[in-house]
Amino acid sequence: MPAEPSILTAERAHLAASHAALRRMREHAEGLSADVAADWVSKQFLESLLDQRVAALADHPDTPLFFGRMDRDAGADGAGDGSGDADADIPPVIYVGRRHVHDGPEGRPLVLDWRAPVSRAFYQAGPADPMGWRLRRRFGFRGGELTAFEDEPLGASLAAPGAAPPPASRILTEEIERPRTGPMRDIVATIQPDQDVIVRAGLPQTVCVQGAPGTGKTAVGLHRAAYLLFTHRERLSKSGVLIVGPNRAFLAYISAVLPALGEVRVEQATVDDLLGAPSGTEPAAVSALKGDARMAGVLRRALWAHVRRPAEGLLVTRGASRYRLADHEVRETAAALRGTTRYGAGRAAFAQRLAHQILVRMEQRGEAPDDRVQDQVARGRPVKRVLDEVWPKVTPEQVLYRLLSDAEFLRAAAKDDLDEGERAALLWAAPARSHRSARWSAADRALLDELADLIERTPSLGHLIVDEAQDLSAMQLRALGRRCGTGSATVLGDLAQGTTPWSARSWAEVLSHLGQEGEVTELTLGFRVPGTVLDYATRLLPHVAPELERPRSLRAGEGALQVRRVPDVPPAAVEAVRAALARPGSVGLIVADDAAAGHVAALAAAGLDPALLGPGSPGTARLLVVPATLAKGLEYDHVIVAEPAAIAAAEERGLARLYVVLTRAVTTLTVLHRDDLPAELAGAGTASRRRPGPSR
Structure with missing residues (x-):
């Protein structure tokens, strides 16, 4: 709706007051000192907390402080969180934003954090359940400037039978379709x-x-x-x-x-970051076998196979006295612990139990040893000799190296979990000289982590x-x-x-x-993918996941899809990219991995300044050439897909990869091909199975 000048002026004034209040909050936080701490450690901790507080209060000029407003229904008993409890502390009008902003010594709230319980109504209230509110107002921004507003009445009369549904929010749609470049932005203003x-x-x-x-x-x-x-x-x-x-x-x-939401200390990692980067490669079929859950039992048996029967008993000499445990007593002590705890903890407990039995022998002779004596015995050479023989210290790398290089050891550990062919596939054809020189694959890293947890708790x-x-x-x-x-x-x-x-x-x-x-x-x-693009991509759904319900888009996307057969794909891709760059927003040219370098060269020769997305690159350039295997989770305003058949043929689950690639577009998708399209994509396809509703 056109913004009424008087309302728009008042809302801009509230925005300016909120910015000023946030600036004072930050200045106050910057003025706080950690010198009040009692000691150096406490001071360092307090300084860290203050630094986080200052960082969380940053005012980004292009990020609106609030995006919505709620007006209470004066006749409601309670409002805000839908509980129905009267709450005099809830003001008649609230502004909902990315962080809390208050003003004055009494902390008068100017903006409420979207995560606060009272803010839930901004997302959940509707004509069927107004939750005690009468009006929802959304704000439109350009950069950091408030340019428009849109009101949505929440009166119960709107939910009456036959009442027309409220029109789709123009501001909401414009926010979703706003051109994007660089990192992903939050959707806090558009959460459904x-x-x-x-x-x-x-x-x-x-x-x-x-x-x-x-x-x-x-x-x-x-x-x-x-x-x-x-x-x-x-x-x-x-x-x-x-x-x-x-x-x-x-x-x-x-x-x-x-x-952007004020949370500056959340760790992010890949699986390789957590488990260790792979140093070797192997066939996909071998990785799939190593990733099978059956390997958990194989690894457990391989580790505990290192606990062995003692060749002889334990003899401890203290002064002129000798104390002896027979080999069967040592064996029974180990058997009582074996498999009941983690390997490392069991090893430590085994030493202590052996030492305790020696103390019992001492007491039987009239001595009065204490806990210090038990610790001395547990750390002594005789116990250590038996410990290393019966319950040796091992590392995950030692165990896995032995498992993958010793056919007889693998057969004993696998038992009935793996057949002969699977065991043969797991064995290294040319084992490294030792576990220290072994080159571990990504699948091996998960096995090593499993062993590490069996030894010491994660x-x-x-x-x-x-x-x-x-x-x-x-x-x-x-x-x-x-x-x-x-x-x-x-x-x-x-x-x-x-x-x-x-x-x-x-x-x-x-x-x-x-x-x-x-x-x-x-x-x-969904909102992100235009309807025509999504309908095209879901031709593949019956072939990659027929059990899933077919997704729908709230955006029709008329004119968003072009599929063109061309005599030569790289030159056609250059022209398609040039046309996309003439429009606002980011551009992603998604290609089969082995074709990425050639497309970068063609675009550069045409003077279009492309960047190649790599495994660790931030992808902030406006024009990116994206290898298909890196496209998952990303989105671009304009996507050009070059040669879909090559993408589908590049890997075992290539159709699923193509489904990913075709659903990265927010505004337009252009598909260029010289070779025939995959048959599953070229035809009209069949509708995927539909279920009555979402599974909960």
């Missing part, structure tokens, strides 16, 4: 009710989101992290929150979202957020599950976008490997 329910789920609850392209699952996960840190700050500041993404390019892309975080979880193997999921063993998780992904040979086929399977129980919510209604 079904997304808000996921974001505000309680900390103990593990949430799994099956999200079709464009439904905002990644943004929902990031905003859930911000919400949990706001609601449970003291607890999570100690236990930690970790975001795990598929690659460094993806993490660079999402890196700006949480700082510390647990308070909350773990895993994106693109469908691409992780069972053993990688087990590794992540250990890192939230006493916490909870947010699991995000799309089974249709699974591109690894070991991609999950169900979320129940993923949650089981993580060791978590949680609800599965399916998001199928």
